[in-house]
Amino acid sequence: xxxxxxxxxxxxxxxxxxxxxxxxxxxxxxxxxxxxxxxxxxxxxxxxxxxxxxxxxxxxxxxxxxxxxxxxxxxxxxxxxxxxxxxxxxxxxxxxxxxxxxxxxxxxxxxxxxxxxxxxxxxxxxxxxxxxxxxxxxxxxxxxxxxxxxxxxxxxxxxxxxxxxxxxxxxxxxxxxxxxxxxxxxxxxxxxxxxxxxxxxxxxxxxxxxxxxxxxxxxxxxxxxxxxxxxxxxxxxxxxxxxxxxxxxxxxxxx
Amino acid sequence: xxxxxxxxxxxxxxxxxxxxxxxxxxxxxxxxxxxxxxxxxxxxxxxxxxxxxxxxxxxxxxxxxxxxxxxxxxxxxxxxxxxxxxxxxxxxxxxxxxxxxxxxxxxxxxxxxxxxxxxxxxxxxxxxxxxxxxxxxxxxxxxxxxxxxxxxxxxxxxxxxxxxxxxxxxxxxxxxxxxxxxxxxxxxxxxxxxxxxxxxxxxxxxxxxxxxxxxxxxxxxxxxxxxxxxxxxxxxxxxxxxxxxxxxxxxxxxxxxxxxxxxxxxxxxxxxxxxxxxxxxxxxxxxxxxxxxxxxxxxxxxxx
Numbered sequence: 001x002x003x004x005x006x007x008x009x010x011x012x013x014x015x016x017x018x019x020x021x022x023x024x025x026x027x028x029x030x031x032x033x034x035x036x037x038x039x040x041x042x043x044x045x046x047x048x049x050x051x052x053x054x055x056x057x058x059x060x061x062x063x064x065x066x067x068x069x070x071x072x073x074x075x076x077x078x079x080x081x082x083x084x085x086x087x088x089x090x091x092x093x094x095x096x097x098x099x100x101x102x103x104x105x106x107x108x109x110x111x112x113x114x115x116x117x118x119x120x121x122x123x124x125x126x127x128x129x130x131x132x133x134x135x136x137x138x139x140x141x142x143x144x145x146x147x148x149x150x151x152x153x154x155x156x157x158x159x160x161x162x163x164x165x166x167x168x169x170x171x172x173x174x175x176x177x178x179x180x181x182x183x184x185x186x187x188x189x190x191x192x193x194x195x196x197x198x199x200x201x202x203x204x205x206x207x208x209x210x211x212x213x214x215x216x217x218x219x220x221x222x223x224x225x226x227x228x229x230x231x232x233x234x235x236x237x238x239x240x241x242x243x244x245x246x247x248x249x250x251x252x253x254x255x
Numbered sequence: 256x257x258x259x260x261x262x263x264x265x266x267x268x269x270x271x272x273x274x275x276x277x278x279x280x281x282x283x284x285x286x287x288x289x290x291x292x293x294x295x296x297x298x299x300x301x302x303x304x305x306x307x308x309x310x311x312x313x314x315x316x317x318x319x320x321x322x323x324x325x326x327x328x329x330x331x332x333x334x335x336x337x338x339x340x341x342x343x344x345x346x347x348x349x350x351x352x353x354x355x356x357x358x359x360x361x362x363x364x365x366x367x368x369x370x371x372x373x374x375x376x377x378x379x380x381x382x383x384x385x386x387x388x389x390x391x392x393x394x395x396x397x398x399x400x401x402x403x404x405x406x407x408x409x410x411x412x413x414x415x416x417x418x419x420x421x422x423x424x425x426x427x428x429x430x431x432x433x434x435x436x437x438x439x440x441x442x443x444x445x446x447x448x449x450x451x452x453x454x455x456x457x458x459x460x461x462x463x464x465x466x467x468x469x470x471x472x473x474x475x476x477x478x479x480x481x482x483x484x485x486x487x488x489x490x491x492x493x494x495x496x497x498x499x500x501x502x503x504x505x506x507x508x509x510x511x512x513x514x515x516x517x518x519x520x521x522x523x524x525x526x527x528x529x530x531x532x533x534x535x536x537x538x539x540x541x542x543x544x545x546x547x548x549x550x551x552x553x554x555x556x557x558x559x
Contacts, residue, residue, distance in 0.1 A: 042468050042477070042535065043468055043534075043535035043536060043537050044537055045468075046467040046468035046477075046534065046535055047467075047534070047535075047537045049466060049467060049480070050464075050466070050467050050522075050534065053463050053464055053466065054464070054521075108468075108477055108479070108485075109466070109467070109468065109477060109479050109480060110479065110480040110481070111479050111480070111481045111483060112480070112481050123480065125463060125466065125480070126461075126463055127463055128462045128463050128466060128480060128481070128482045129480060129481045129482055130463070130466070130480035130481070132480075207537075
């Protein structure tokens with residue numbers, strides 16, 4: 001796999017005294033500290049669904065991929081969006097009940113959910129059968145690793161740009177999906193929704209995931225006591241992707 | 256102008272009567288006024304066990320209101336035992352030995368009377384009357400016990416409800432066997448003609464409000480967003496559908512039977528035997544990392 005190959009190349013670079021690139025997946029593979037149990041995932045989704053239904057909000061499911069490597073990639077992209085997305089997109093998020101779940105868990109409660117692993121699902125929980133729509137923009141492709149030492153700076157710049165593209169693509173898709181709903185809101189209501197998104201989903205854990213931070217080496221999972229890692233200081237993570245959605249169960253805690 | 260339905264008339268009458276009764280006794284919200292209820296079952300009464308308040312024996316057949324701060328005794332012959340209660344609590348005194356059971360469900364009692372008596376009380380109080388195999392009636396509804404206190408002559412002799420012990424066939428075990436309501440009725444109850452007119456105790460009235468994952472012991476019941484249901488457990492894997500009847504009661508439809516359940520509160524489903532499916536509890540963060548970490552490496556809290 002490409003990521004595994006990159007880990008090897010990074011290790012080689014460390015040995016050569018050169019700064020390395022450290023995506024969370026690589027850290028996870030290196031430390032292998034957390035499993036990915038799905039215990040409690042159905043109860044969490046069920047609770048979110050019921051909350052959405054009672055609050056008359058759409059349920060927005062951020063879909064967790066089954067593949068562990070893809071979990072890091074998607075968690076990073078969604079994290080960057082949620083932390084740095086536009087006000088309009090955050091207003092849209094604030095109108096929803098947001099949760100994270102795998103499609104396997106989603107289909108237990110929402111059998112009509114589509115095939116595949118779209119980025120997000122919007123479920124209207126106000127009716128049975130519930131209507132389900134997807135938000136599934138094409139995200140920018142991964143950037144090939146540099147082959148020579150003199151290309152690292154350019155590679156870092158490309159990574160930063162890619163994160164910006166991810167944010168732009170996702171916020172455009174979210175804004176479009178909720179455009180009609182947002183048009184019904186006054187400016188004050190939009191602002192309140194945006195603030196709710198910030199206070200509820202940016203500042204605190206989104207069910208089915210954890211907020212985590214990784215700036216170079218080691219992962220710190222928020223809201224979970226005593227998580228952290230060895231800070232080697234030699235890695236690199238694009239600044240706007242340093243806080244990301246962690247789709248694993250840290251230290252045996254529930255997802 | 257349309258003629259008002261019998262249910263509406265009864266409901267209005269009940270509301271007036273209950274409201275009047277509560278006003279007369281000056282105890283609207285009686286359960287929160289420093290009063291508790293004590294209920295002796297038939298065996299306890301037959302054994303001569305009594306409840307005394309401030310030294311005076313109480314002769315009521317139904318629930319006995321006692322001041323939770325007063326001197327209350329359970330008298331077993333010459334042995335007088337002080338009974339401590341909390342406001343709003345229902346306490347049962349059970350069996351010939353007079354076992355004290357605290358925390359009795361105030362929403363349920365067993366009425367030892369005839370069908371007319373049970374139906375009258377059920378209509379009056381806005382609760383359900385479910386016939387039991389022994390000829391008595393299960394009265395089931397919010398604060399049924401407290402309402403019974405207001406109508407001692409109508410209610411007569413009542414006992415606390417005791418759910419069948421595990422292993423005894425219940426409505427739920429009938430579900431699992433595929434019998435549905437009819438199977439349950441054949442085993443534990445007879446039909447009740449007027450049951451269709453008794454108000455439902457269901458809280459949600461929207462089918463969507465029932466969607467979710469529920470659990471009872473090791474059995475998981477998922478009511479999905481498509482109207483399907485899936486019940487799983489040890490050696491159990493059954494599917495079906497669900498919908499609401501005209502009274503807002505939830506119907507669980509299996510291939511070989513239909514089960515009627517109702518909501519209790521916002522997060523529980525209950526069958527007539529009292530077995531409750533509760534919404535699946537959400538796990539919480541409790542576990543800590545075992546390996547040592549470098550505290551200095553933990554970054555400062557995120558400031559968006």
